[in-house]
Amino acid sequence: MNSDFPIALHILGFLTARGGGPLTSEEMARTYGTNPVVVRRVQSKLSKAGLITSKRGVGGGSVLARRPEEITLRNAYEAVSPEPDILPRHPTSCDEVVPIVVGEFVNEICRDAESALLEQLETVTVKEMDRTVRRRIRKALNASRESRKRKAAS
Amino acid sequence: MNSDFPIALHILGFLTARGGGPLTSEEMARTYGTNPVVVRRVQSKLSKAGLITSKRGVGGGSVLARRPEEITLRNAYEAVSPEPDILPRHPTSCDEVVPIVVGEFVNEICRDAESALLEQLETVTVKEMDRTVRRRIRKALNASRESRKRKAAS
DNA sequence: TTATTTGTAACTGAAAGTGATACATATAAT
DNA sequence: ATTATATGTATCACTTTCAGTTACAAATAA
Numbered sequence: 001m002n003s004d005f006p007i008a009l010h011i012l013g014f015l016t017a018r019g020g021g022p023l024t025s026e027e028m029a030r031t032y033g034t035n036p037v038v039v040r041r042v043q044s045k046l047s048k049a050g051l052i053t054s055k056r057g058v059g060g061g062s063v064l065a066r067r068p069e070e071i072t073l074r075n076a077y078e079a080v081s082p083e084p085d086i087l088p089r090h091p092t093s094c095d096e097v098v099p100i101v102v103g104e105f106v107n108e109i110c111r112d113a114e115s116a117l118l119e120q121l122e123t124v125t126v127k128e129m130d131r132t133v134r135r136r137i138r139k140a141l142n143a144s145r146e147s148r149k150r151k152a153a154s
Numbered sequence: 155m156n157s158d159f160p161i162a163l164h165i166l167g168f169l170t171a172r173g174g175g176p177l178t179s180e181e182m183a184r185t186y187g188t189n190p191v192v193v194r195r196v197q198s199k200l201s202k203a204g205l206i207t208s209k210r211g212v213g214g215g216s217v218l219a220r221r222p223e224e225i226t227l228r229n230a231y232e233a234v235s236p237e238p239d240i241l242p243r244h245p246t247s248c249d250e251v252v253p254i255v256v257g258e259f260v261n262e263i264c265r266d267a268e269s270a271l272l273e274q275l276e277t278v279t280v281k282e283m284d285r286t287v288r289r290r291i292r293k294a295l296n297a298s299r300e301s302r303k304r305k306a307a308s
Numbered sequence: 309t310t311a312t313t314t315g316t317a318a319c320t321g322a323a324a325g326t327g328a329t330a331c332a333t334a335t336a337a338t
Numbered sequence: 339a340t341t342a343t344a345t346g347t348a349t350c351a352c353t354t355t356c357a358g359t360t361a362c363a364a365a366t367a368a
Contacts, residue, residue: 001240001241001242001243002242002243002355002356002357003242003243003244003245003357005242005260006242006245006256006260007245009256009259009260010252010253013256014252024313024314025313025314026313031250031252031253032245032248032250032252032253033245033246033248033250033253034246034357034358035357035358035359036313036314037315037316037357037358037359037360038245038357038358038359040313040314040315040316041315041316043314043315044314044315044316054313054314055313055314055365055366055367056312056313056314056315056364056365056367057313057314057364057365057366057367057368058310058311058312058313058366058367058368059312059313059366059367059368060312060313060314060365060366060367061313061314062314073263086155086240086267086271087155088155088156088157088159088160089156089325089326090157090160091160091161091186091187091188091326096185096186097291097294097295098168098185098186098287099185099186099187100294101287101290101291102163102164102167102287103160104290105163105286105287106159106160106163109227109271109275109278112274113240113267113268113271113274116267116271116274117240117263117264117270120263120266120267121263124263129259132259133255133256133259136255136258137251137252137255140251140254141251156324156325157326178343178344178345179344179345180344188326188327189326189327189328190344190345191326191327191328191329191346191347192326192327192328194344194345194346195346195347197345197346198345201345208344208345209334209335209336209345210333210335210343210345210346211333211334211335211336211342211344211345212335212336212337212341212342212343212344213335213336213337213343213344214336214343214344214345215344243356243357245357245358246357246358
């Protein structure tokens with residue numbers, strides 16, 4: 001799996017946290033520690049899937065196309081990897097029957113696994129992800145504040 | 155996912171079909187349409203996991219270390235990919251809190267998916283796979299015989 | 309008209325994977 | 339013992355994939 005899915009969730013989470021105002025690929029890339037074009041490539045896919053809308057020019061950027069409680073992580077996954085993604089590679093193709101049948105058997109197993117993943121992703125909305133991530137960020141920040149306090153006290 | 159898992163299932167299925175006699179990497183590679191070394195690399199992992207035993211020298215090769223109904227596809231999967239395999243990549247690491255937390259969140263989701271895959275693989279034995287694959291091979295061969303017959307008749 | 313931002317194409321460098329060659333090690337047969 | 343065979347690995351070459359970058363066209367607000 002490439003990094004499009006994490007980037008997509010980051011974009012959606014970021015837009016949710018912002019709550020309305022448009023965000024540029026530049027800003028999101030800075031926070032994520034990557035290049036704006038990398039973000040835009042994913043942005044573009046999310047746009048085509050109807051999850052966000054993007055506007056060019058001054059004051060442009062992206063906003064959510066639906067409310068965050070109406071976007072599931074499955075929507076995001078399918079937007080960035082439309083074709084089966086958990087399939088194994090197979091060695092150089094040959095016309096023998098046995099390896100072909102075994103290969104198809106393995107593919108079916110992996111497709112089932114991907115279906116299970118999709119069903120699970122469908123139960124989580126971007127809104128819920130946002131809440132979870134925020135909670136953890138608070139915890140992480142508190143922890144680092146605590147450790148600084150301990151250091152200062154010692 | 156790399157092609158080790160399909161190759162592992164091919165090896166195990168092949169040894170099951172043979173039913174006792176040792177098979178060389180040379181023979182299996184020929185049927186699979188790949189290089190003997192590629193097969194041996196997977197053989198080696200299956201050996202270390204205790205699923206097959208391999209012997210060097212004249213008359214050597216590999217045999218199943220247990221009965222095929224006592225080897226699950228999960229055993230094969232874990233033998234060839236010990237570490238989580240469905241994880242997404244992440245862009246260049248940075249020390250910001252947000253991308254780290256989002257990245258961990260995504261990793262957890264994918265680990266859950268892999269757990270589901272493993273549980274499913276656990277319910278299928280090499281013996282059962284062998285039966286399924288054999289049945290399909292017979293069907294495929296019959297189909298091609300039928301089509302030859304139709305051609306001959308026309 | 310100008311500044312800004314998306315949308316893409318094209319290129320580079322790095323990483324992973326498959327396949328191949330080579331050779332050491334083990335083992336059975338002679 | 340010697341020889342032939344097969345595994346076990348190291349190493350290299352080739353391909354593919356991906357992240358990151360540069361460059362530029364198209365759109366849009368000021």
